[in-house]
Amino acid sequence: MPKMHNTPGGRVFDVFNFIVMGLIGIIMICPFLYIIAGSFATEAELTRRSFFIFPETFTLDAYKYIFSTDTFTRSILVSIGVTVVGTLVCLFFTFSMAYPLSRKTLMGRSFFMNLIVFSMLFSGGMIPGYIVVKSLGLLDSYWALILPLAINPFNLIIVKTFFQNIPIELEEAAKIDGCSEVGIFWRIMLPLSKPVLATFALFYAVAIWNDFFSALLYITDSAKWPVQVLLQQIIILSQAQLGDAASAGASFVEPPDQSLKLAVVVVATLPILIVYPFLQKHFAKGMLLGSVKG
C-alpha cells in the first residue's frame, strides 16, 4: 500500500482493525490450544478449571491409556497405512494422467478434458457410487478408502497446467538424446516437478487422513476403522443422551473421561499440525494456479 496521509478516523480504524484481527486469529487457534493443554492435564483439573492454555500438573496418563487399548492403536495404524499407500496411489494416478494431457499435440486431448470437467459438474451420486464399489468387491477393503479418491480433478488440472508450463525444449533435447516418452516423463518431468509432487503429496495425504465419509460408507468391520470413525464413535456417539441408541450400541471402548477424549482428538489432529508448516508454504500458490482456467 502506498504511503498515504492517515486521517484521525483512519488511525482509529487501524487500531480497531489490529485488535479485531488479533481476536479472530486467537478464536481460530484457541480451541486447539485448549485441547492440547487439556489432554496433558489431570481429570481433576479439567473439572475444576473451565478453560486454560497451560495445565498446572502435566501428565501423560491419557496418552498412556489410549495407546494401551488395541482399538485405538489399531485404528491409528490403519489410518497411517491407508494414508501412506493412498498418497502414493493418488500421486501415480494424477501425475500419469496430467502429463499426457499437458501435451497439446495429443489427439483427443480436449475430449479427455471435457470428460473430466463434466465429472466435476455432475455425478452419479452416493448410491450408484456405493453400488459400484460394492460390486467391485471393495466393501470392507482398505482399497475402498483409496481408489474412489485416487484423482481429485482440481489437483489434476493444476498439475496439468504445471506440466504445460515446462519449456518444451527440455523435452526435445531429451528426444534427441534418444529418450522415450515414458523416459521423458520419468527422468525429466517428475524430477522437475518435485516441489509440485511434494505439495500434492501433502494435499492428498491430508485428504485421505481426514476422510471420514468413505470409511462410513464402505467399512462396516469395526476392526478396520480408521481413526476418524473411531473419533466419531468415542466423542460424538458415546454421549448417551445425544447418540441414537442403535448406533451407540456399536461402541466398545468404555466411555472415556474428558482428558482421554482430548488426547484422542490431539492424536487424530497431530499429523496435520505437523505437516501444516510445510503445506502453508505451498498452498497459496496452488490455489492461484487452480483458479487459472483449464
Place this chain on the structure above:
Amino acid sequence: MDSLKVQSVETVDPGYNAAKNTANVEIKSDITKFQRLKRDKWLYLLLIPGLAYFIIFKYLPMWGIVIAFQDYSPFLGIFGSKWVGFENFIDFFKNPDFFRLLENTFILACLDLVFFFPAPIILALLLNELRLQAYKSVVQTFIYVPHFMSWVIIASITYIFFTTSGGVVNEIVSLIYGKEINFLSAPEWFRPLIMGQIIWKESGWGTVIFLAALASVDKEQYEAAIVDGAGRMRRLWHVTLPAVRSTIVVLLILRLGNFLDTGFQQIFLMSNSLNRSVADVFDTYVYFVGITQGAYSYSTAVGLFKGIVGVVLVLGANKLAKKMGQDGIF
C-alpha cells in the same frame, strides 16, 4: 507451437516437423491420425490408469443412475431389475419428507449465502488493511489452520466445548444466564451451530483467493484516489471492491451451483435423534434411506433430483453472470 523451438527435432519426429510447417494451425495436413496415435502411444499408455479411474468411479455411477427408474434389487442387478418409470420420483414428491427436506436444505443454503459467503470477503478486506506485514502473516497462519482439520475433528471439538457435562461454553453460559443450554440437541440451536462451524472452519481459507485478487490491484489507482481526496471508505468502495468483483461473482456462481450441497459430513455429524426435524437434508436423507435402509432405487431418485437441480442452478447462475457483463466460469 513455436517454429524456432521445434526446428531441432525435425529429423527425429515427423509430428513436430508438421507442427513446424503449419505453426499454430491444425497439424493434420501431412500426418495421419494413425501416425499421431502411433507417435503418442506411450502417452496413451500413461493415460490409461487415470482414464480407468474416471470411467469406473465417475462414469459408471452415472450410468448406475438408471436404477432410479427401476425397482432395483441387488440380487437381480441392473439388467434383471424391473423398470418402474418415474414411480420413485412420484413417491418422493408425495412423501411428506419432501417438503421438510426442501425446507431444511433451502434454509441452510440461504443462511450459508447470507452469513458464510461474505465472511471471507470481509476478513480478506480487513486483513488487507493491516499495515504490519509480520502481524498480518501471523494472523493468516492462524486463520488457515481449521481448514485442514476433518469435519469429525471439528464436530468433536464442538461437542467437547458445547456439551452440558462440563463443556467450556456451557460453563460460561451458566455463569451469565444461570442455567445451561443444551446446544447439541436443541433443534433451535442446530442452524446457528452449523453456521458457526462452517465460518470458523472455512472463512479463513476463503480469504486466500480474495487476498490474491487484492494484491493485484494497481497501486496507482489508490494514489490517484488519494489525490482526488478519497477517504478510506471511498477507496474501499471505488477501488478495492471493483477489483475483487469478478472473483466474488465466480465464487458466487460456484456457490449457487452447489446451493443444495449442504455438506453431508458436517450435517451428518451434528445431527442426532433430537434435532433431526431441522437437520435432515437431501444428502443425509439419501444416506439414511439408501445405505442404512437399503432403498437403493428410491434414494437414487432423490439424489438424481438433487443433482439435476444443482446442474440447472450452476448453468443458470453462469448465464446470469454473463448477462450482467461478468466472465462466467465456462
